[in-house]
Amino acid sequence: MLKEKVLKTIKKFQLIPKGSKVLVALSGGPDSVTLLHVLLSLKEELQIEVFAAHLNHMLRGEESERDERFVKELCKKWNVPLLTGRVNVKEISKGRNVEAVARDVRYKFLNEKLKEIDGNLIATGHTASDLLETVLLNLAKGAGVKGLRGFLPKRDRIVRPLFEVTREEVEAYVKEKGLPFVVDSSNLSTEYERNLLRLKVVPVLKEINPSVETAVLRTTEILRDVEEFLELSVEPLLREFLKDGKFCIPLTEFKKLHDALKKELITRAYRALTGESLSYENVSSVISLLRKEGYKEVELSKGFIAYRDQRELCIQRKEEGDVKPFYFEVRELPAKVDTPVGTLFFEKDRGKPVVSYEEFKEKGIIIRSRKPGDRLIFRRFSKPLKKFLIEKKVPAKERDKLPIVISGDRIIWIPGLYRAYINDTHVSYVGVRFEKSDSKGFDTGREDKAESSGTC
Amino acid sequence: MLKEKVLKTIKKFQLIPKGSKVLVALSGGPDSVTLLHVLLSLKEELQIEVFAAHLNHMLRGEESERDERFVKELCKKWNVPLLTGRVNVKEISKGRNVEAVARDVRYKFLNEKLKEIDGNLIATGHTASDLLETVLLNLAKGAGVKGLRGFLPKRDRIVRPLFEVTREEVEAYVKEKGLPFVVDSSNLSTEYERNLLRLKVVPVLKEINPSVETAVLRTTEILRDVEEFLELSVEPLLREFLKDGKFCIPLTEFKKLHDALKKELITRAYRALTGESLSYENVSSVISLLRKEGYKEVELSKGFIAYRDQRELCIQRKEEGDVKPFYFEVRELPAKVDTPVGTLFFEKDRGKPVVSYEEFKEKGIIIRSRKPGDRLIFRRFSKPLKKFLIEKKVPAKERDKLPIVISGDRIIWIPGLYRAYINDTHVSYVGVRFEKSDSKGFDTGREDKAESSGTC
Incomplete structure (x- = not known):
């Protein structure tokens, strides 16, 4: 049942082409163990090779060591080539958010290991339940279309075959097949907000709609379409007006656009220049430049500014003492x-x-x-x-x-x-x-x- | 403070033009009492006339009578012309959802009374907290862009001056000004789901982000823009291909559209024909007609069907024994x-x-x-x-x-x-x-x- 569902997801989103070498990100928790088990059972059918990778973040002392031992034993038993690594995340995070550093380090590790095995895909165990939590978290913190659609079933080399599977289905599968797994006690501390949602909010939503994950999967599908459409709608403008490390669009062109596209274009231009998201406030203040006359500028984050003169709207790096042409x-x-x-x-x-x-x-x-x-x-x-x-x-x-x-x-x-x-x-x-x-x-x-x- | 915030909302969304005759929907609860009080205090500044209307739904026995008496007394004290009505909602609902019938009856009543006073606007006491609950409820039950953007600050003759105000701000205002109000005990029974969200979910979201209402206001603003853009993008097609009670678009035209617009167009065509929303499943099944060859049809709700032949995709009423041209x-x-x-x-x-x-x-x-x-x-x-x-x-x-x-x-x-x-x-x-x-x-x-x- 779960196997068939995962296969359907893989086909629907064209996650794993034939002949792929897939590296499973294996924490040892029920999601990643289920993912590995299902992919192994689909090995012949999909004509793929399956590898696993585990990074010991050294964040939970003996528990981290236990997880590493567990994963090694499991892969030996299941005859899966395993690639491991160790990083003392706390040591290198130096005051930055440990969760965020751990995530960056993990993806860097996975990409390195993927290269080592000459593989083409990294598979992670994210489920529809994770998606629901992500959407709720983004909604609570403030989100646009991108935030509300949550993570993608496929992005670059990362695929998520459990995208349409709920945590309940994983738990049932693990029980039915008698699969071993470890429990990450940090779930209850480091990922505090996500756990609040999981334990207190999702159960209420399930009382309102027992299939809330399915509902949110559909919502995110609609939003992925909308996001792509918005992206395609501004893409030619981005290509035309983004050059030499700055974005400058004639006001006559910009004013023609619908508000939704103005915001999309500003957001994407800023992301293309800085690799970062532009806050709602900053997007609004750039848009509000249009209501002014003459030369005006606003400061954005990352040392960038937006300014308008009578002819153009521009986003570029602020250089001290520098004046924009007007x-x-x-x-x-x-x-x-x-x-x-x-x-x-x-x-x-x-x-x-x-x-x-x-x-x-x-x-x-x-x-x-x-x-x-x-x-x-x-x-x-x-x-x-x-x-x-x-x-x-x-x-x-x-x-x-x-x-x-x-x-x-x-x-x-x-x-x-x-x-x-x-x-x-x-x-x-x-x-x-x-x-x-x-x-x-x-x-x-x-x-x-x-x-x-x-x-x- | 609240007064200034409401004034800003009124200006931002151009809710109430000068010279308006505004009919306040007055239940007697804190939201509508606050709304009436604020509008009265802005009477000179906005150059408006303020009326109130109260419908006794006769759903809560003596409590309903108490509310009616309270509202009459308040309007007498505040010198506001009040229009009242009585409808035994339970009697006329005949098995249909009582909440939905009450809502329909109430808006019919408000529109009638608006006509009586020759007014132009109905003002309701919906707050940003209501908006948050609506968005969450829609998200839980399954929503697209329209569902996620919740209700609008202005729609037809209905305006919501408290759109950007939270329930906490209303409560503080009521306390500060010493305003009287009644409590609707049915809050805890008829609006069961909404109350689950209010009491159990929203407090958790506030723990994650104390300004969650502001976050959701921004999200809905973005989505209103996106919705309008999608609407404008398909509007010419709707105008061209919706006629004689059916919608027929050449496949060559339809296939050119981005998926997001295909879905938008189908949804809007169906709504234009039936006045109802088309379910996600139905939208998907209409879209999937495109993957077939030759003549195929699917049944939709409300006695409508969609079919495709080699030339067109159509949505129209199914007539028994009738055959669509092919x-x-x-x-x-x-x-x-x-x-x-x-x-x-x-x-x-x-x-x-x-x-x-x-x-x-x-x-x-x-x-x-x-x-x-x-x-x-x-x-x-x-x-x-x-x-x-x-x-x-x-x-x-x-x-x-x-x-x-x-x-x-x-x-x-x-x-x-x-x-x-x-x-x-x-x-x-x-x-x-x-x-x-x-x-x-x-x-x-x-x-x-x-x-x-x-x-x-």
Whole structure:
């Protein structure tokens, strides 16, 4: 009965192709012993080779030694090649969460042993009951679609043939076949939360629905589909806009997306950049950047930031003193533009003239950070912007913060440093004003007086 | 504090527009009393009118009367117009689930009273704690995205201003303001499952995460987004292929969809047709029709069926004795086609010739149910198919089951009834054979002998 069910699971999820070399992660508990027993009984039918691996985490003193002895004896009796290892997890965890370290060390060990036997799959004894507990735990702690779908029947090289089997079915199988197993007393201490759920919550859910594991298996199946669909929906955008260690998407593209996809895309971009999950709060704060105008940024975890300017939304590593390139466009007057060093105001016929109104109506004004190749035009000559900034003794790290104001392909204003010549016979013009921000930007307090107008 | 939180919820979800007439569903319990109190205190700020309604379900004898008296007194004291009603729910439920009947009756009552006062919104006292319980209950019983997202902050005319408030916060508010309320003793009997969750499960989840309600609010927000995205993704298909009381989508269109959308589409089509949810099993069995070849059908609930032929997947009401239109195409030989009356075999140069092989290679063969306008071509005349079938005394209800075999726009074969003339000088031909199915289809046992060949 259980054997047939496991076989069905293996076929349904295509867990184990013919000719596989499967390494069973064998703790010695009822789940992994059952898994090993079932896989051995399916050896011919599946045409597979079965190995076992056991890592002694040395966390429970004599009990850990007992488990290792038990597993060795069992594999000898069942004639299964066993690979063992020993790691003093407490010693290497150094204050980090022991459970998490043990998990990492275990999977590293399993992958090494898999390589040693030239195998292709690691099989673990996770059951539908574990899945139910995982889903409940994630729900309690806060989860999205990924959290609610729990672990997968197959992921990379790890397969879970007992995925659709309940703990009760394992217990019945162990009893029926008279299989030996060990009990991990740490179940009652280290995995405290999971045990709370197992002992106090699941029995109540079973009173409401005796087949609660089946219900949750179906729910997770639906959610796996939904997750995949969301993933496929944002995948082309991720491929297009994730490059050079940063993710930058044009706002026009991003705003077209449904909210569900916006969140999915941000989450996946961050995961692709950092390998970590982005918290709900961080996802929300990135999304909320869209409601702002001008340049805004938020700090994320892992030393990353998200920022938006008028053109793009980006996620990238924060570099101290570094300023993200920015870009704004002004088409209507009056206009106000926030930049890293302060606020620029543009008005018709008020303030210092920088361009004729006629030209503005035709070309608009662009405010952006400097680019290689930028040149300033004076009456009788032109000069690379870089050279000009060096002459003006603007510190290198401040140069990227400067707002470069452009009409067409001509620089018309750099607050405090440069203003292009404008023929004042023009009836109407665009006038500018600059207000330094409080932040420690480049000191442009010399505004106007020190301004190297294009007229000089 | 609570007042501000409720105001934030109202704004965030745009629950109550200015100038609204709000009818508060007032049971007299702490949630609804708090809701009424908060809305009254926000009356000026929101520019709303507040009414209350109370339905006496007459389910708890004197306690029901006490609640009604309490609510009347409270509304008098607070100067709130109150609309009341009395329904003997037990009497009208007649064996149906009393809780469900009470719910239906209550919402009907609230909508009637809303009309009476010419109001636009019904406000209910559902809290984030109720949401958590709903999500857990649905998870335990089996849920998809819709079940896991629980109830909505706003649906049609119903708004839930306490959506983001926990039961603890309500209790603190009631205590702080010294608000009177009644306790519904039936909480401990009629809503048995919900109380199991409230008393036994939620406290454990709170031990794992004291802010579990906040966690679940976020999860449901994510799922509401995902649900809306799925809905929007299938909506154009629903609009295009749902008509005349049935849903029929070309297989070519359907097979293009991601599994998540296939399921969503089936679920929504069924709901649009019946107003009910389709079970997970039924959704799966509809999807599994795709893996079959030829004509197949499955029974759904509510007297509906789903079927597929070579061209379409349909969901429609099952009508006794009725046969769904069917359509198959044959392009390769040999071929086998299942029809409602039996199986048709097509082979090259074997069986009764119906069309030259040359013509077949060019046009293929179509096997479909009859259509208005179908005509049979004989040597010197043609005749409406309908007239022919009447002459042949084929019962009206059997006529739609007949497979009409067509080449180009010419009927070439109706098993047991008609076979078109074929010039046997053709070197190669398509030959046919018919095997009656065991089912009680039209009796085509007269095959060949009685066949009105086009040669007559």
